[in-house]
Amino acid sequence: MDFTIRAATLEDCKDVARMITELAEYEKAADHVEITQKDLEQDGFSKNPFFHGIIAEVPEQHKSKDGHSKVGYSLYFYSYSSFKGRAVYMEDLYVMPEFRGKGIGKALMRKVAQLGLAAGCTQLNFSVLDWNKPSLDFYFSQGCQDVTSDLGYHYLRCEGDALEYLAQGDP
Numbered sequence: 803m804d805f806t807i808r809a810a811t812l813e814d815c816k817d818v819a820r821m822i823t824e825l826a827e828y829e830k831a832a833d834h835v836e837i838t839q840k841d842l843e844q845d846g847f848s849k850n851p852f853f854h855g856i857i858a859e860v861p862e863q864h865k866s867k868d869g870h871s872k873v874g875y876s877l878y879f880y881s882y883s884s885f886k887g888r889a890v891y892m893e894d895l896y897v898m899p900e901f902r903g904k905g906i907g908k909a910l911m912r913k914v915a916q917l918g919l920a921a922g923c924t925q926l927n928f929s930v931l932d933w934n935k936p937s938l939d940f941y942f943s944q945g946c947q948d949v950t951s952d953l954g955y956h957y958l959r960c961e962g963d964a965l966e967y968l969a970q971g972d973p
C-alpha cells in the first residue's frame with residue numbers, strides 16, 4: 803500500500819489528538835490523557851516547540867473505515883545525555899490497527915532516526931510498557947536494546963503536588 807511520511811503541521815493536530823487517544827486506549831491509559839488539540843497546536847507549532855511530529859498518510863482510496871487518511875504518527879524531541887551527548891527521544895509511535903504490518907511503523911521510526919542522526923544525535927531513546935510484547939518485538943526486530951534490564955535504569959517522575967512542593971522556597 804502506498805503511504806507518505808512527512809513532517810506534521812498545525813493542521814494535523816486534530817488527527818494527532820485522535821491518535822493519541824487511540825494509543826492511550828491501546829495502552830489501557832485512556833483516563834490519563836489530558837492533552838487537547840489546542841495544547842498540541844501551542845506546544846508543537848509555536849516559536850520554541852516542545853516537540854516535533856511525523857505523520858503517515860495514505861491516499862484517499864485507501865483511507866480507513868472511519869474515513870481517516872492520516873493513519874500513523876510519531877512525536878519526538880531532542881534531549882541530551884551527559885555521557886553520550888545529543889539524543890532524540892521518541893515519545894510516541896502509533897499506527898492505526900487496520901494499517902499495521904505494512905511497513906508504516908518502521909518508516910515513521912526510520913524518519914525519526916534519520917532526523918536524529920542529521921542533528922548529530924547518537925541515541926534514539928523511548929520507553930515501552932512491559933506487557934506490550936508485540937511492540938517490544940517490533941523494536942527488537944529493528945535492533946533496539948532493553949536498557950532497563952541491561953543497565954538497571956528506572957523511569958522516575960515528580961508531578962502534581964510533589965512537583966509544586968519541590969519547587970517551593972528559594973534555591
Ligand SMILES: CC(C)(COP(=O)(O)OP(=O)(O)OC[C@H]1O[C@@H](n2cnc3c(N)ncnc32)[C@H](O)[C@@H]1OP(=O)(O)O)[C@@H](O)C(=O)NCCC(=O)NCCS
Pocket residue numbers: 825828895896897898901902903904905906907908909929930931934935936937939940943
Ligand atoms: C508498534 C507499531 C508502531 C509497529 O508498526 P507497524 O506498521 O505495524 O510495523 P511495520 O509493518 O512497520 O513492521 C516493520 C518491521 O517490524 C517487524 N514487526 C512488526 N511487528 C512485529 C512483531 N510483533 N514481532 C516481530 N517483528 C515485528 C515486521 O516484521 C517488519 O520487519 P522488517 O524489518 O523485516 O520489515 C504498531 O504495531 C502499533 O502502532 N502498535 C500499537 C501502538 C504501540 O504499541 N506503539 C508503541 C508504543 S511504545
